[in-house]
Amino acid sequence: MKKNIIYFDNAATTWPKLDQTKKIVNEYFEECYVSPNRTNKKIDILTSVRESLLKYFDCPPNFDVAIVPSATIGMNVVIASLLKMKKTHIITTNCEHHCVYRPLTELNAKFDIVDYLDSNYNEHPERILDKVDKDTNAIIMNHASNVNGQIFDIKRITCNLKQKNVIFVLDISQSAGSEDISLKKMNVDIAVGSIHKHLYGTPGIGYIIFNKNIELYPIYFGGTGKFSSNLKQPDILPDKLEAGTFNTIGLLSILESLKVVNKQFRENARKYENELVNYFINSCEDISKVKIYGKSLKHRTSVISFNVEDINPNFVVAPLLEKNNILVRAGLHCAPIIHKTMNTYPEGTVRISFSKFNTKEEIDALVKILKKF
Amino acid sequence: MSIAKYILKEATPCADYGKLTVEGKFEIMDNKKFHKKIYELIPDISNINSGQILIGKTNDFDIYIYDNEKFVMSKLENEHKAICFLNNLVK
Known part of the structure; x- marks a missing residue:
């Protein structure tokens, strides 16, 4: 449930x-x-x-x-x-x-x-x-x-x-x-x-x-x-x-x-999660304020980092999503050095990561909020 | 009589602002006066999602107020700056 x-x-x-x-x-x-x-x-x-x-x-x-x-x-x-x-x-x-x-x-x-x-x-x-x-x-x-x-x-x-x-x-x-x-x-x-x-x-x-x-x-x-x-x-x-x-x-x-979580499970989950990753990336295409980091990566997990232009990920984006019952992680994710390379230090990013239990409808709910910024 | 009360503690966000971040809660007695005062004290203030989040920026700190209840102040030199501002805001 x-x-x-x-x-x-x-x-x-x-x-x-x-x-x-x-x-x-x-x-x-x-x-x-x-x-x-x-x-x-x-x-x-x-x-x-x-x-x-x-x-x-x-x-x-x-x-x-x-x-x-x-x-x-x-x-x-x-x-x-x-x-x-x-x-x-x-x-x-x-x-x-x-x-x-x-x-x-x-x-x-x-x-x-x-x-x-x-x-x-x-x-x-x-x-x-x-x-x-x-x-x-x-x-x-x-x-x-x-x-x-x-x-x-x-x-x-x-x-x-x-x-x-x-x-x-x-x-x-x-x-x-x-x-x-x-x-x-x-x-x-x-x-x-x-x-x-x-x-x-x-x-x-x-x-x-x-x-x-x-x-x-x-x-x-x-x-x-x-x-x-x-x-x-x-x-x-x-x-x-x-x-x-x-x-x-x-x-x-x-x-x-x-x-x-055997080979077949992993294959199915990977395929589905990749679909969700692409769906999120495509859904954000026309939101000019949303910047996704590493969106062209070919070999990736379902982890995505993004920011909303000029909006603090920790104190604005994540709390607003929380108000809408959308749970994400914002900040440096215990990995500060990659953020320095990505030019997202010190504020970090908003990170979302999918599992086989997530749906496109859930992504739609997230994108709808991102469009409001 | 003060227009609000507040409690304050040090925050530990998963990001590094190089300076102090504090968080706390307001108990607002007079909403109208509180808002008037905050706009007086912080000229550079914006709001997100019909006022769900107020964002104020000053030379000394940034303040985020959530649903007129919770708040975060970041980029502070020290806690004293937060207390001075908050005392002034609620009196």
Whole structure:
């Protein structure tokens, strides 16, 4: 039931969720789903989730998964681990989220930011490799931007990376459940993501999918339900990254989502969401005050950023839409650097993002309001 | 007697205005006087959607008033500037 809300913030978290997700979450309150690795009743949700994620993202055989509370925490773990290695220089792009910039900054990392909106990189993504030097340990980048929806051609970067001995870390928060992701084919060493966006799971679960040859270190410590005689954190992956009680509701929801959001589902949803993107762009054609950023992007998600000329996105456009029950996100979207490149800093943009549950009628309602400016 | 009361707190918008942003609520006792006063104090004022949102711009701040109830003041040097303006507006 969608109620009387037009929800266009699916890049933050999708809503509504799938019926199957709702069903399993309700079941949690009826059935005795115990805490993984704790109670004597063995329900191995964790193993099922790990196996499902590895299969879903088509991982090579030497990969494993750590379950963490969010993609941001996952990225913190990864960055802190990278900085413990011999080489510590990191390359990233101007299209990243604060889950990359803030840990790099707080941990005093040596890092370079490549302008990926520049046509030089846009047309030749592999040129990021020119920035690799003898101290470079890793490249960290988004699969898809959470600001303008651009999807990056990862294979063109990673195909020449192996001989350079550089770890490739991919943030799949925006593309998981939307794009067909094969970490094997993409030559990705570590992928970090969440389940509550286009995988339609509940918030509060992130994952680090990693090549077991790469050493990852915990950033928080505590009970893992195993090796309890040891006061030190057990030195076993992925357990050592998973201190604390698991979000069992989230684990159940992702098990269901991974079954439902299969290749066919993704294909249909992608096709439909692309239709909605084009419909919105075409509907705004004759509204001269509306500027859409990246409207000519060929390979994109359903995320669109726009502004209304001379009108503040945070304090005018978003509140006016809210009054009309249209929910969007305005501002910098935790990704300030891409806004500097797009010349939308410091006010940012209004961001809309569609899911399979949105309709053209809902877009008409939004466009009708934009025409009033 | 004042024409309105207000409460004020610091806001944290998802954008960087480099300066302070505050938000708050008005409880307006005299709507007519309140509007007259605001247009007196801020010559550069515009309205969106038949007055649903009033936008005022000054050298010291921008103010947005929603449905004569909620407000946001951005680009402030400090909270004192907001308080001076608001006290003047409601008295």
